[in-house]
Amino acid sequence: MEKTTQPIITVNNLVKKYGDFTAVNDVSFSVNEGEVFGLLGPNGAGKTTTLEIIETLRESTSGTVSVDGIDVSKDPQDVKRRIGIQLQSSGFYPGLNLVELMEMFALMYGVKIDPLKMLAEFQLTEKAKSTYDKMSGGQKQRFSLATTLINQPRVIFLDEPTTGLDPQARVNLWQVIQEIKKKGVTVVITTHYMDEAEQLCDRLAIMDHGKIISQGSPAELIDALLKGGFKRHTEVRAATLEDVFLSLTGRSIRE
Amino acid sequence: MTNNANDNRFSTAPSQLLIAWGLTKYALKATLRNRSSLIFSLIFPLIFVAIFGSIGNAAQTITFGVDSSVSDNNAIYQTLQSVANQVDSPVKIVHGSEADLLTDQLNQSKLGGILEPGDSPTSLQLVTSTANPQGGAAASTFLNGIISQLNLKAAGVVKPTFSFTTKDIAGKEYRYIDFALPGQIGFSLISIATFGIAFPLITLRKTLVLKRIFATAAKPITFVVSQCLARSVQAMLQATVILGVGIWAFHFTLANGWITAVEMIALSFLAVLAFLGFGILIGNIARDEQTLPIAINLFNLPQILLAGVFFPIDSMPHWVQLIGNNLPLAYFTTALRKVANEGASLVTVWPYILGMVAWGVVAYILAARIFKSE
Numbered sequence: 001m002e003k004t005t006q007p008i009i010t011v012n013n014l015v016k017k018y019g020d021f022t023a024v025n026d027v028s029f030s031v032n033e034g035e036v037f038g039l040l041g042p043n044g045a046g047k048t049t050t051l052e053i054i055e056t057l058r059e060s061t062s063g064t065v066s067v068d069g070i071d072v073s074k075d076p077q078d079v080k081r082r083i084g085i086q087l088q089s090s091g092f093y094p095g096l097n098l099v100e101l102m103e104m105f106a107l108m109y110g111v112k113i114d115p116l117k118m119l120a121e122f123q124l125t126e127k128a129k130s131t132y133d134k135m136s137g138g139q140k141q142r143f144s145l146a147t148t149l150i151n152q153p154r155v156i157f158l159d160e161p162t163t164g165l166d167p168q169a170r171v172n173l174w175q176v177i178q179e180i181k182k183k184g185v186t187v188v189i190t191t192h193y194m195d196e197a198e199q200l201c202d203r204l205a206i207m208d209h210g211k212i213i214s215q216g217s218p219a220e221l222i223d224a225l226l227k228g229g230f231k232r233h234t235e236v237r238a239a240t241l242e243d244v245f246l247s248l249t250g251r252s253i254r255e
Numbered sequence: 256m257t258n259n260a261n262d263n264r265f266s267t268a269p270s271q272l273l274i275a276w277g278l279t280k281y282a283l284k285a286t287l288r289n290r291s292s293l294i295f296s297l298i299f300p301l302i303f304v305a306i307f308g309s310i311g312n313a314a315q316t317i318t319f320g321v322d323s324s325v326s327d328n329n330a331i332y333q334t335l336q337s338v339a340n341q342v343d344s345p346v347k348i349v350h351g352s353e354a355d356l357l358t359d360q361l362n363q364s365k366l367g368g369i370l371e372p373g374d375s376p377t378s379l380q381l382v383t384s385t386a387n388p389q390g391g392a393a394a395s396t397f398l399n400g401i402i403s404q405l406n407l408k409a410a411g412v413v414k415p416t417f418s419f420t421t422k423d424i425a426g427k428e429y430r431y432i433d434f435a436l437p438g439q440i441g442f443s444l445i446s447i448a449t450f451g452i453a454f455p456l457i458t459l460r461k462t463l464v465l466k467r468i469f470a471t472a473a474k475p476i477t478f479v480v481s482q483c484l485a486r487s488v489q490a491m492l493q494a495t496v497i498l499g500v501g502i503w504a505f506h507f508t509l510a511n512g513w514i515t516a517v518e519m520i521a522l523s524f525l526a527v528l529a530f531l532g533f534g535i536l537i538g539n540i541a542r543d544e545q546t547l548p549i550a551i552n553l554f555n556l557p558q559i560l561l562a563g564v565f566f567p568i569d570s571m572p573h574w575v576q577l578i579g580n581n582l583p584l585a586y587f588t589t590a591l592r593k594v595a596n597e598g599a600s601l602v603t604v605w606p607y608i609l610g611m612v613a614w615g616v617v618a619y620i621l622a623a624r625i626f627k628s629e
Contacts, residue, residue: 055470056470057466057469057470068265077268077472078265078266078268080470080471080472081265081268081472082265085467085470087463087466087467087470088463089463090462090463090464090466090467091462091463091464091467092464092467093281093285093459093464093468094285094455094458095284095285095286095288095289096281096284096285100281100284104277104278104281105471107273107274107277107278107281108269108274108278108468108471108472108473109269109471109472110267110268110269110270110273110274110472111269151471151472152264
């Protein structure tokens with residue numbers, strides 16, 4: 001599927017300081033069009049801050065960021081129209097059902113959509129008339145994902161989309177993200193789950209203490225580690241405990 | 256190619272006006288769906304209107320105690336009886352055979368005065384009590400009026416030389432409900448403008464809904480305007496309900512009929528828009544739902560007590576009046592009473608509208624400065 005390796009996001013020497021604390025320290029990377037790019041790292045590594053600067057939700061201290069050819073600091077409104085965002089554990093306007101929420105987002109982007117068709121793509125048809133707070137964790141994340149696509153964005157940003165989901169819902173969400181990728185939408189994702197990063201990401205960057213300490217494809221990063229003489233403590237088995245769980249309880253989502 | 260800076264799909268910014276209009280509709284839809292909170296915000300003003308409406312009616316009547324020894328043929332008594340028999344009469348008659356019982360009621364201020372037989376068949380004696388001077392004065396004045404008429408009639412005077420008509424005075428009687436209802440509208444508006452916007456703002460901020468919305472093409476100001484408009488419409492509907500109940504159940508007086516009602520609602524809309532500035536300000540000062548009610552009451556309570564909601568500002572000490580008269584809510588209640596009771600137009604109450612707008616502008620500027628989206 002890799003038709004092009006042109007970058008759609010370019011981050012150069014990005015710095016974000018809060019007083020004396022440097023949350024993002026001279027970070028540079030680029031995301032290619034059509035790929036799934038992972039930003040990994042422990043809590044407090046600066047992932048979310050980096051994402052939010054690219055998403056125009058925060059201003060940088062120094063450095064440049066461009067998204068789809070637009071300088072984020074020069075025309076944030078234009079960038080907003082080109083991207084879709086899923087925040088970590090964000091809610092939705094209370095008292096409205098899913099169809100109304102979709103239409104409300106369409107309104108805020110100035111676009112026309114078919115809410116029922118979009119909800120169907122995310123297996124949410126029977127939830128069309130319920131409110132956000134009456135859904136399961138997996139449904140909430142799928143809906144949140146659906147709202148990122150309302151303005152037919154060029155890039156979507158997903159901040160820990162599978163945190164707190166059961167294995168079935170997680171596997172289901174991976175499939176959904178892969179479907180989105182197939183449509184040509186670039187995906188930038190943060191996660192704490194390495195299996196998730198390995199499954200989903202074409203390339204990834206690992207951040208710690210505000211710096212990017214390594215980047216490349218999952219295979220490249222693993223090869224580099226092995227070249228250094230790394231050996232696993234435990235014997236590698238042909239299956240994981242997650243495989244056991246999913247083969248016992250099935251892969252169909254429970255809601 | 257990758258540089259899509261000129262991609263048509265994204266090149267035009269949507270109209271913020273259209274977004275504001277649409278968001279207002281969604282906010283109203285969500286509000287009107289939440290029945291329990293709608294009822295909750297109406298219940299106190301309506302209870303107060305009901306209570307004050309009843310007080311107002313009771314204070315208006317003059318009750319005469321009539322001793323059973325008063326002859327049914329007495330002309331004064333007959334006239335009084337015929338007035339008391341009219342519908343909605345301000346006069347009530349209580350009959351009593353035991354003089355002591357009537358005297359007790361008189362001393363408890365339940366009666367204005369007691370009628371006893373006079374020196375002649377055409378006279379009566381009015382017994383009043385020092386315990387109820389107002390009641391006594393009212394009874395005495397009323398009786399005087401009847402007797403004057405009877406005397407003129409007896410003297411054969413059909414067209415008296417000196418006369419006056421009481422028509423206008425009767426048409427604009429000022430009762431407590433006429434004072435209380437505008438105050439209750441003010442009470443309801445300031446509640447919506449503070450509780451009704453500050454709580455949702457904190458919740459939307461905490462659940463990252465604000466941040467998510469500001470990640471779209473909608474600007475923060477657009478969203479805030481839409482929320483304020485939705486609350487203002489809600490407040491207008493509430494003011495209409497309170498006014499409607501006041502008119503229908505308690506005969507609230509509209510100086511110029513339905514035009515006065517329209518002006519009152521329009522004034523309410525303006526007032527709640529101004530007060531909402533404070534609601535947004537408080538919603539950004541308070542950190543969470545625990546501190547918010549305290550912050551709101553610090554703003555609301557002084558106004559409910561001092562700005563003429565329950566008691567007239569004039570009845571307070573001079574220095575309190577100075578504060579009370581200049582509170583945002585006082586500008587509204589004073590203007591609303593001038594419109595409702597005196598028939599003033601929106602144009603003639605401009606100083607009060609200016610006062611409200613000035614407070615509102617200050618509040619909105621401060622709110623914009625400290626506005627937090629997360």
